[in-house]
Amino acid sequence: MKKLLNYKLMLVLIGLTFFVSCQHETEEALEDAATNIERVDVKWLAPDDHPVVQLLYSRGYKKGTIYETEEYFLAPPDLFYSKDIKDYDLTDTGADPKQAYNTGALVSLDRMRINVFLDASIGTDLQTQSVNAMNELNGINNCALFFVRVFNANQAQITIRSDFGVEGTNVLGRAGFPSNGRPFNLVTLNVDRIDDFGADIRRNVIIHELGHCVGLRHTNWQANGESGAVNIPGTSAFDSGSIMWSTANGGTPFTNGDLTAFRALFPRALRRDVVNVIDEYDYSGEIYVVDEVFVDVFTDGSYTTSATLNRNVQVNYKKRVQEYNHTSGTYTYYRNRLLSAGSSRYYLDEEEEQCSPYQGETCTYEDVDITYAFSIL
Structure with a gap:
């Protein structure tokens, strides 16, 4: 999901808020990734008659706001969606992991250890900030999420890489929601833009996108034209300081509402x-x-x-x-x-x-x- 940019930049958790976190440091030391990857991505306006695009419109997105790349649909402000309509069907009668693409989809509690691969395309500074982001999430006590950096892409549940030029200046990062109880597998960072901001903002943007990967929604989802979300008791839809607000903020990443959400969704x-x-x-x-x-x-x-x-x-x-x-x-x-x-x-x-x-x-x-x-x- 994308991370919109605002000079106040505040990331917040979904008014109905979903989060990720945990209380341990990432287990592996930061190392430079192997080789830089040269790649250029492009995006174009998605066709209105595509079944997934029609579904997104029915969920509240405005016409003309959905773009696509070779791999995904892009929805405002910072969300990836699968291009396969089958991914939105509830096929397992006894399980909810595929429930509404943006409402209630979470990582299953038996998949709380999440391996993260940091692609060389984001550079050493954003690799450092990615490790810092995972440490912040792992530092939330009474939360089951546990992020671990791995150095083999084949071992990863989530890969963090460059957007390869696809995003405009107002999008700092993008990710998607879980499916089948598994985290969304990709975070992209606008490496051409995010370096214009301080280290705490760069770290917080990554936390925000990892939050999407495990199921957290934007706090201000209604103003963004996103469809309904599930409220977590003890959290507020007006918590503009939350890590899951759609615009980024520096400083301490989590509000009390954020911590409440992480602990409620991922207790053990x-x-x-x-x-x-x-x-x-x-x-x-x-x-x-x-x-x-x-x-x-x-x-x-x-x-x-x-x-x-x-x-x-x-x-x-x-x-x-x-x-x-x-x-x-x-x-x-x-x-x-x-x-x-x-x-x-x-x-x-x-x-x-x-x-x-x-x-x-x-x-x-x-x-x-x-x-x-x-x-x-």
Whole structure:
């Protein structure tokens, strides 16, 4: 999403606010990236008849304000949107991660460790400010988000790179919203413009864009012509000092409302744990295995300190049943479980494996996958 520029520059969190943060320093030291990438991007006005553009118009954007590049649609003030209309459909009946493209889409609580790759195209100063931004976010206590710099692009959930000349002077950065419980995978920075501002503004712009990647909205979304958003109790739509305001500001990045939002949306990190409870084999070829699936609670995505769940959390998951040999087929069941605050470990479901030499040597496997886990405000 784009970051608009204002000489007061204030970044704020969505009036309905969504945030990212955490309480640990980035784990790897700053290093220069390998080689500079030469690339030039261009944008053009998006066609009104494209189904995604029509959807964006129906969500409140004005006609003539949507542009596109080879990869994405660009919406004011600083948002990326997928060009594939299928990305906006709710296909999983038991999970919400694809819910409205700009309302309520968050990173799942079992994906709180987020690897970030800093492309050489942003230069060493913006690499430094990106690390500072991650440290600020990791420094928010009682927040599960945990950003880690990685030096291999293939390991990253988010890449921060140059916009390669596509943005005008009024846009400092751009990012998008999560989908399928995963963070948006790209932040672009207007390297030709952002260097005109102080170090704290450069850092805050990056924090703002990372906030979008995990699901935070603009506080002043209505004035920007964006569609509705979900309010977080204890936050205000008029918090003009928030990190998610659509214009940037220097100084201390977070208001009290920002901290409230981060802690409410990302209270704890969850991690799946599988425990074997039955393991039976015999010489005839019979196999029967039962595993119990649990989720353990941690303070954040570093997964180093266990904790008690401090808010109710809903876990949506799917159970896939696969049958092989003469009855081969796959079936999926969508389920959910409410984890009530107060414990550090929760039973989710069981997985099963059966193979028999009888009845055509049929084998059945069951797998449990978490699709989305979110705080109940």
